Amino acid sequence: IRDRIAELKTQLDAIRNEQNNRRSSRRESPCVALVGYTNAGKSSLMRALTGSDGLVADKLFATLDTTVRVMHPESFPRVLVSDTVGFIKKLPHDLVASFRSTLDEALNASLLLFTVDASDPNFRSQLDVTRGVLREIGADDQDQFIILNKVDQLTTEQIRALRMEYPEAIMISAKKPEDVKRVRDLVLSFFERDMVEESVLVPYAKSHLTGPIHEKSRVLSEDYEDEGTLMKLRAPKDFIAWLKKQV
Numbered sequence: 001i002r003d004r005i006a007e008l009k010t011q012l013d014a015i016r017n018e019q020n021n022r023r024s025s026r027r028e029s030p031c032v033a034l035v036g037y038t039n040a041g042k043s044s045l046m047r048a049l050t051g052s053d054g055l056v057a058d059k060l061f062a063t064l065d066t067t068v069r070v071m072h073p074e075s076f077p078r079v080l081v082s083d084t085v086g087f088i089k090k091l092p093h094d095l096v097a098s099f100r101s102t103l104d105e106a107l108n109a110s111l112l113l114f115t116v117d118a119s120d121p122n123f124r125s126q127l128d129v130t131r132g133v134l135r136e137i138g139a140d141d142q143d144q145f146i147i148l149n150k151v152d153q154l155t156t157e158q159i160r161a162l163r164m165e166y167p168e169a170i171m172i173s174a175k176k177p178e179d180v181k182r183v184r185d186l187v188l189s190f191f192e193r194d195m196v197e198e199s200v201l202v203p204y205a206k207s208h209l210t211g212p213i214h215e216k217s218r219v220l221s222e223d224y225e226d227e228g229t230l231m232k233l234r235a236p237k238d239f240i241a242w243l244k245k246q247v
Contacts, residue, residue: 029215030191031068031080033109035134037126040117041149043067044174046083049184075188078215082109106134111190112144113183118162118171119153143190147183149174192218198240202247203228209246 034042046052050069071079084106106112114130116123127146134140146166151159152173159171170186172179197220202209206228213219217235224230228247233240 029078029080031082031109032071032111032113032187032190033082033084033106034113034115035084035106036115036130037117037123039120040115040123040126041174042083042115045113045115045147045149045172045180045183046081048174048177048180049081049187071184071187075218079187079191081187082106106139106142107137109139109142111187112139112142113187114144114146116146116148117150118148119150145170145186147172152176192234194236195234196237196240197232197234199230199232200240200243200247201225201228201230206247209243213243 034046036042046067046069049071051072052067052069067083068080071081112134114127116127120126131140146169148162148166148169148171150173151162151171152175154162162169162171170183172183174180195218202213204227210229213231213233213235216239217233220232220234222229222231233243235243
């Protein structure tokens with residue numbers, strides 16, 4: 001066990017340094033973090049949301065690194081999805097600091113999806129563990145939704161009872177495309193809730209702005225005028241303000 005702990009610490013320290021470098025290049029992109037107890041199905045949901053080939057394994061710490069991928073099909077604005085390390089109860093003291101360092105992705109996310117294995121009789125206590133760890137690292141103020149995963153393994157009566165107990169939770173099976181789409185729509189709606197619609201004339205001489213525009217906003221229409229492209233956008237207020245200064 002000591003050898004395994006030492007091995008995990010070494011891997012986590014290396015991961016932390018790499019993540020710090022990667023994080024600096026994507027701070028402004030909307031990000032949602034999947035958090036939850038180990039084996040809750042976060043990696044399966046991550047793979048379904050992003051079309052990636054992340055590791056899916058039924059074992060502790062299958063995901064050590066905080067994997068970050070673009071949500072697929074790609075949206076406008078582009079949304080990043082991060083799959084954090086799975087939590088466990090009574091984490092060995094020597095690993096606590098290292099594991100917390102990998103959870104910085106949750107601190108930088110605007111939205112947390114608490115992914116829960118609803119088929120596990122102990123999921124309530126596991127949810128408490130997840131909330132406790134996030135509270136300790138200061139990541140409990142973000143907006144959040146509960147995703148009750150693996151409901152395909154429950155009876156109709158169990159599903160009905162969970163709906164009564166968690167009326168605002170999203171009940172899914174990460175194996176079902178229609179359920180994954182509901183999660184994707186939820187995420188997009190969250191990031192679009194504070195957006196505004198605005199028409200901006202982008203001069204042809206400043207066509208280099210079209211890249212940031214498509215990355216940070218949803219382009220509703222484009223009309224080609226004599227002076228430039230008149231673009232109707234749905235985007236965050238601060239981006240619209242920045243864009244107007246550029247044109």
